[in-house]
Amino acid sequence: MAEHAESPLATQQHASKGDMIRSNLGKSIVQDFGYFRDILEEHHDRRERIIKVSRDINNFSKKMIFALHRAEPKDYLPQFSATSEALVEFKEKHATVLKLFHRATIDLQGSNYYRYQRSISGAFQEYIEAMTLEYYLVHGKLMPKSALEADLAFTTTAEQMANPDLIIAIGQSPFGGEGRSGGGGGGQRGKFNKDSRKRPYNKDREEAPKRPANPTSAGGPASQPSASTSAVDGSPSTAPTSPMIIETDQTPLVPVAVATFSPTVQLRLEVTDEDYLLGIADLTGELMRLAINTLGQSLMPTLQGEDASILSPEQRVQHILQFLRDIKSGFDGLSLTKMSPISKKMGVLKQSLQKIELACYNVKVRGAEYPPEVLRQMLMNGQDLGGGGGGGDSGAAGNEDEE
Amino acid sequence: MSNVVDLGFFDAIQASMENEATTKDNIRSAVRELDRTNRNITAVLNRVHSSSKDQVPALCAQARIYFSDIQTHISDLTKLVPPHQYYKYNGLWSGPMQQACFLATLTMYLEHERLITVDELEGFFAVKVDLDNNITDFQISVEEFLHGVVSLTNELSRLAVNAVTSGDFTRPVRIGKFLKELYSGFQLLNLKNDSLRKRFDGIKYDIKKVEEIIYDLTVRKLVVANTEPVQEVIGTGAEV
Known part of the structure; x- marks a missing residue:
């Protein structure tokens, strides 16, 4: 349910991959299980990516809320003041969170939305909390679900589909350093981790940041060493302090120019x-x-x-x-x-x-x-x-x- | 001051929650049917433990009759799941589906003494197996299939015991070989700390059990390791 305009690109790739596996199955148990491993691994990797993005969304959403609490009524009434430090921070964090959602949307297409819904729902709730608070402050009303969903529609280029790092990744977030330092907030409160703590994947979740880049980014084995350099480009933070510790094979120079020429896909995220x-x-x-x-x-x-x-x-x-x-x-x-x-x-x-x-x-x-x-x-x-x-x-x- | 919250919105949510509850109820009753047929097949296939090997094909044929019912139940279920919401309700049928996969896998093993292929599994249920990690229609997930295979190892270790009791000394040897092959397949998987992993950890005990049976048989010269069994001795041994 995540999107309705199915990406022709993604479905084509998937179909051919599934057919390829299908035609090769049944030759030997070991070979078959090799394919099963790939299928399961793709699923686990995607789940891990979503969990990481969710943590970042959670952290940034908390900061959005803190920023709103720091603001005075005169800062946002009758309209957002551009000079209020707290509101500027809110807006910046909001922009980052939207990018994080955009990135997550790619992994949450079609049936996969509900497949990984439990992994991202905590982040969703925190984000909704922040947005409804802002909406109440400005409009004095409860933010309708439709208004929330309106924010969660993303135009995605084929390049971004293929490489979500182009949307947001290491070194591109202006808050790269803060993502980690504030990360303790999530853990301390533990409010949204409560449910996930019981989940069997939790152990891997804890280990996740220590793990090397995703196996699916096999396209560039040389990409891993470049992680630290690309992180330095965007912000003074070093790689481990960046909120996004996903694939790091991004080349910061290429994206925008190419992206403008490619067909785009509209992706939507639904709020349950x-x-x-x-x-x-x-x-x-x-x-x-x-x-x-x-x-x-x-x-x-x-x-x-x-x-x-x-x-x-x-x-x-x-x-x-x-x-x-x-x-x-x-x-x-x-x-x-x-x-x-x-x-x-x-x-x-x-x-x-x-x-x-x-x-x-x-x-x-x-x-x-x-x-x-x-x-x-x-x-x-x-x-x-x-x-x-x-x-x-x-x-x-x-x-x-x-x- | 009042009407800050549009209460109509809560009504809409209440309605959509009720819709969801209805969908769930419908799915549950379809799953109950599936479960019932599963149990019928299980009852038939359970007899394999107390039958001689000549009776096995008849049992499989009998089980296969029920699989057409399973196809019907699954196709009923398919119609109840809204598009793209497969995983929203997946928990409701995952267990029975694993059991159905197991039963198909067991039937296939009893008939041909090999692992069912994905094509054959799809043939049993008239539903595709999700090899794309991107379910569009109702499909069987690879995990459900693998759960079925794990159940098979457990069942076969039991069959090995009972085959000996009914005088079939060669079966445990073949089962042992097959289980080791399966185990090496499972070892290829990078399993997370999930239910499949826990059940996979149990396979080695099944293998151990079968190995002990083979040991017992070998020590008593009821079977010669890695070759054909010694038929003459059977008469003296445990015959039913």
């Missing part, structure tokens, strides 16, 4: 309902952070009433609260099985909502009793101010999302 819902469920955690931070700002007198077109912090918190309640009632309307991963996230959603409600309550009740600065500090720490039940729980839920 489940990933969309899980992404939204994660969004609620970010909204909780946003609400608490905004509530904190409301206690800082200097920031109030700057611009009439922007809602006051109090209004914004109320808006977030309403948004979360709407999301919750939407989720509550779904009939889910206990097994569904979505029902597992519902508990977190509820805690996020309760935490904001409790915080609002505390500001209301205790607002007059503490100096604003102290109250603000207490809010930011997610401290239970003694009002209502479940304060402790919600504090714990908050910590999960903060680092």
Whole structure:
């Protein structure tokens, strides 16, 4: 389902390869198993490539979210400001993530989308979380799935199909160095690795970065040594710190000029309902952070009433609260099985909502009793101010999302 | 302030989730049929362990009758899977499909004492084997086929034991040879730490079992290693 305009190039190659294998089968057990090995290996390699791209998408998406949290409302309302450092970072990361998705799309054509869906769905959810947060900040609404999918349509040249490194690879990403340093974020939280940890491939996943370049890139055996040099071209990072540790047989000079003359293929990535819902469920955690931070700002007198077109912090918190309640009632309307991963996230959603409600309550009740600065500090720490039940729980839920 | 979330969107998702659940239910019931026929064939082929070797062709013929049912079930299943969503639902039929592959593989072995070819497997089920790693229509994956082959090694090691009991001392030798050939085939695969790998690790125990049988037979001079068996001794040995 990943794309609808099937690439004539890819299908032709595949068909002839399968026919070639078919005509050679049945001569001896050992020879047959040799072909089976090639078939299985192609599958494992592709899975590994997708897992690596997914990790990068995950990392960059997390950074997109952090960048959004750093931005002030005046940076993105009524439109994205070009001067805001946080938003510039967001946009750059977003562009990189789209390239990573573009690259992944090539491996996710046709039936292969669902074949590897479990490998990439965590990355999808993180990306959806980032994009829906941005959409909410700018539009004050929930981002529709169609808008997400509109971003995930890619024009791909035949050269890119044959060599996905032309889209994004070692040394081409301007954030090559950061990809690794921030990589710890994914591991520390472990939020999205949780499911994959149980998967049998996990062991290989851990080893993956140490492995040499992919066997499928047999086209250029000499390519491997060039890895470090090409990495130096694009960024000061060295090869191991680059986020993309896939095939490295790219020659940075060739691509663009040739690409313009070749036929292109439209590839699309579909967002599954489940990933969309899980992404939204994660969004609620970010909204909780946003609400608490905004509530904190409301206690800082200097920031109030700057611009009439922007809602006051109090209004914004109320808006977030309403948004979360709407999301919750939407989720509550779904009939889910206990097994569904979505029902597992519902508990977190509820805690996020309760935490904001409790915080609002505390500001209301205790607002007059503490100096604003102290109250603000207490809010930011997610401290239970003694009002209502479940304060402790919600504090714990908050910590999960903060680092 | 309200209507920030279009609740209609959740309705749409609910509807599509219900659709998916229906598809799954339909696939499940088709798979149940497949599973039932699998068990019928298994019951027939199980008799091979208690039959003499002259009865084997009749058993295979009987099993083959059921394979036409399997073709029907698989073609029913094929119609239920939406295009490009093969792997979305693959888990629902993968197990029975592996079993069906095994049964075809076993039937073929009993008839011809060799490994089924991909062409023959496709003939059994009227479905192609996915050699392209790019399934367009419903196909049998190479992994499912290989799972079937692993099951075959296990079954054959059992057959080796029972062949001796029923007085057929040559069969274990042939089985041993065949299993070693299969094992060297499997050794060519670079298996990941998946279910196929775990089952592959079990093959060596099957081989060991058959080797022990051959050892027992050889030590008692019931069979001469690497040559024709000693027919005269059979009368004194364990005859059923």
